[in-house]
Amino acid sequence: MHTMWKGSISFGLVNIPVKLHAATEDKDIKLRTLHKDCHTPLKYEKVCPVCDREIKTEEIVKAYEYTKGKFVVLDEEELENLRKENEEKAVEIIDFVKMEQIDPIYFNRGYYMSPNEGGGKAYSLLRKALEESHKVGIAKIVIRAKEQLAVIRVYENTLVMETIHFPDEVRKAADVPNVPSEDKVTKKELDTAIMLIDQLTAEFDPEKYKDDYRAALMELIESKRTGKETVTAAEREPVSNVTDLMAALQASIDRTKPKKEPAKRKRTSAVKPKKEA
Template sequence: MHTVWKGAISFGLVHVPVKMYTATEDKDIHFRSLHKDCGMPISSVKTCRHCDKEIGADEIMKGYEYEKDKFVISKEEDLESIRAEAEKTIKILDFVDLNDIDPLYFQKAYYLSPDLAGAGAYNLLLEAIKQTGKIGIAKISIRSKSSLAAIRVVDNCICMETMYYPDEIRSLSQVPNLPKQTVVNERELGMAMTLVEQLSEKFEPRKYTDDYRTALLELIEQKIAGESVDVVFAPTAEGRSNVIDLMAALQASLDVTKPLPESSPPKSKRKNAAKSKDNVS
């Protein structure tokens, strides 16, 4: 794994030297833009509309647009002056319960490993978090961006998940057409809750796969092999019907997912038992 950050976790006066690694990877299939006439990849070029010419990296500066076409210029030395030592420290501010954190706040996950002689302090923090069942809420700066972060344990690894600040979460009042109060039919609600129970399983991440990416990779492999490929539509899911009535839709869903009662033998066994009874008589 590639180290993306190096610093320390601090809680109280304890410092835990760590290295950071990205815990997730982008497996989306990315297509490049090609020139239709010759097939050459198209490069992105930065140009100035006023000077009508290509601009090099050494000719670019940063500016904040506070009004239309009005900018405050920020030089690198200005930015350096306000960058704190916190850029190298994950400072734990509080410890909270995981259930108190809405998943809406989470951004990106990272693994943290002990650095150099920090194994003792690393193990101490890991065990303290594991045995108390708490989650550390910290502040960190990565690539000039300050973030909240949740520090927790995954197996025997300290994991950090960057979080949005509260003012970065949009208010629900901006979402159109939300009901002011929920009014439902009690019978329909009972059936819906039964359906939820019948579909409830222990979370097993490996059972979920990206079917679209798999199909797209197969399509690409077939094209590389020179095969003529036609796009076909997958058949509709078994048991699905064109039900419009909500009650009928719930009942149809329950019928499809309904498990056999534990006391009832499978149909094949019931048939065999019936035949045996007939033979005996």
Template sequence: MHTVWKGAISFGLVHVPVKMHSATEDKDIHFRQLHKDCGMPISYEKKCKHCNKEISPDDIVKGFEYDKDKYVIVKEEELLAIQPSSARVIKILDFVDLTDIDPIYFEKPYYLSPDMAGAGAYSLLLEAIKQTGKIGIAKISIRSKSNLAAIRVVDNCLCLETMHFPDEIRAISQVPNVPAVTEVNDKELQMAITLVDQLSEKFEASKYTDEYRVALTELIEHKIAGESIDIVNAPTAARSNVIDLMAALQASIDATKPQPPSPTKRKRTTKKSSEKIS
């Protein structure tokens, strides 16, 4: 597994050398843009509109647009000078309950593995987090960006999840058409609760798949094999703008009710039971 960051976790005076690995992988299917006439990939040139010429990587600098078409140039050495001294340290600031954190803060997960002779300290932190039920809130710099992070245990591995800072979360007040006060019909609410109860299951990640990616993979495989593809447009169900909530809720409840065993199955069970008794 590729190492994306190398440093140490510090909590108090304890130092835990670790390596960081991405816990997720991009499964999206990416397309290249091709020239329709010859099928060759289209290249993208870095070109200066003012000088009307191609620019090499050595001639490119970083600039921040502080006003329309006005930029301030920031040099690499200036960025390095302001980088925090703890660039190679995951500093745990607090330990908190996971339930205290809204999922909106979480961003991207990484696995942490012990580095060098750090297995003992790694195991110590892992067990302390596991037995207290807490998670560590830390700060880490990844690719010159300061990140808030949560450190928790997944199975028998430390997992670091980068988080958004509070000022990166947009206020709910900016969301259009959100009702200030929720008003619902009591009967409809009870039916909605019944529906939620009937659809409630223990979370099993393995039961959820990306059906579109599977279908797209099959489509590409058929085309690689030179097979012809029949395009069938999926029928679109006509939808009414008028929603009868009660009728929709009742139909949903009926559709999700556990089905009683078939009469044949019941008869077979009864026979088995009587044989057992005799």
């Protein structure tokens, strides 16, 4: 399993060297965007609208827009130093709380924690202590240049770190529009709803839930593939340098060719009429 972070977790005087591994994976089916006519995958280029040209990676800088059109530019070296300064700190468990006190809306992403070299005993100690106390640890950690609030808990004999949102990242439920302030339901309606809930109540078994849309999409893709309903991207025709050179030379000749002056009209001398004798 790929290691995405190395560091240490501490509570009190106990220090645990650990590694983080992603506990979940994205199973979404990735679809490419093709040109309808030639089935060539489209490219998305970074283009400066002012300079009207594609920008190379080395020309790009990061900045914070503090007001419309005004930016504070941050050097990559400054950002890297800031990341290292925070990532190299030991992650300290700030508090221990009961899991049920944390609403699920705060949870973001889960990571498995494994002990690094020499951390096996301290890892086991924290795991056992959390199990016996029925508590979870609250800690702060910097992952991918972002400080995260996290919950450390036990899942199937393994320590898991669940990143959670900071309070100011969770929008207020009171701001949701059109939510009824009062329950205008009859007792009969409520009793019927509760009866339905009771009939559908079961033990939670995650294995029974499947991604039906993903399965149907893969079935459609496979049926088209086996039925030879496939397309091939068109290959770009090589551009002849000779043709380009000749075109450039001809354009240069046409540009430098002297312009013909309009023909001047010849003057006709007036014939004086002869005098009669």
